[in-house]
Amino acid sequence: MLRIESFVLLPSYQTNTWLVWDDESKDALFFDPAAIGREPLEFIQKHDLKVQAIVLTHGHGDHIGGLAYFKNQLDAPVLIHEADAEMLLDNKKNLSEYIGMPLDLPAADRVLQDGDIITFGAHQAKVIHTPGHTKGSIGVLIDKFLISGDTLFEMSIGRTDFPGGSYEEIMHSIKTKLFILAEDTIVFPGHGPSTSIGMEKLNNPFVR
Numbered sequence: 288m289l290r291i292e293s294f295v296l297l298p299s300y301q302t303n304t305w306l307v308w309d310d311e312s313k314d315a316l317f318f319d320p321a322a323i324g325r326e327p328l329e330f331i332q333k334h335d336l337k338v339q340a341i342v343l344t345h346g347h348g349d350h351i352g353g354l355a356y357f358k359n360q361l362d363a364p365v366l367i368h369e370a371d372a373e374m375l376l377d378n379k380k381n382l383s384e385y386i387g388m389p390l391d392l393p394a395a396d397r398v399l400q401d402g403d404i405i406t407f408g409a410h411q412a413k414v415i416h417t418p419g420h421t422k423g424s425i426g427v428l429i430d431k432f433l434i435s436g437d438t439l440f441e442m443s444i445g446r447t448d449f450p451g452g453s454y455e456e457i458m459h460s461i462k463t464k465l466f467i468l469a470e471d472t473i474v475f476p477g478h479g480p481s482t483s484i485g486m487e488k489l490n491n492p493f494v495r
């Protein structure tokens with residue numbers, strides 16, 4: 288069975304770092320290591336999980352601050368959409384300079400495109416390109432779980448006023464790529480509580 292846990296490693300931004308795993312095979316994916324922290328490592332060790340990849344929903348500093356640390360600790364490849372890959376190596380583009388915590392990060396090991404599959408254990412995680420918050424923002428669908436990054440939040444949507452952002456694109460992404468998913472798909476966003484596609488289709492005031 289598929290399981291999920293969140294860690295808040297960067298309290299000032301409340302970024303969700305998600306760990307998804309199969310409780311039989313113990314294979315796992317680790318999303319958006321926002322900052323350095325022991326808690327996920329202890330959890331991974333305690334549950335005897337094998338992290339197959341570190342997946343980044345996009346290249347903003349508040350989602351990648353712990354990337355070098357976790358790549359080293361977990362010895363797992365780093366995956367990001369091709370349009371955001373350069374943000375890992377540019378502290379202006381990833382905004383880390385702007386928020387006062389410049390980063391020194393590894394490059395991506397694999398760049399992703401829309402429709403790519405990330406296999407872990409018996410599961411297939413599907414990459415959904417959802418540009419708008421950044422050019423290379425992705426959602427990742429694993430069975431009924433959607434890791435939505437900063438595209439779709441509970442009753443809100445991601446900001447589009449940063450470089451690479453586009454209001455028209457994020458609206459298009461949400462309507463044509465996310466709101467076509469099954470209503471009972473559970474949405475695990477980059478910030479704030481989880482929700483579902485059905486809930487957001489009915490109630491999200493920003494998408495009409």
Ligand SMILES: [Zn+2]
Binds near residue numbers: 437
């Ligand atoms: Zn962001």
Ligand SMILES: [Zn+2]
Binds near residue numbers: 302347437478
């Ligand atoms: Zn964010």
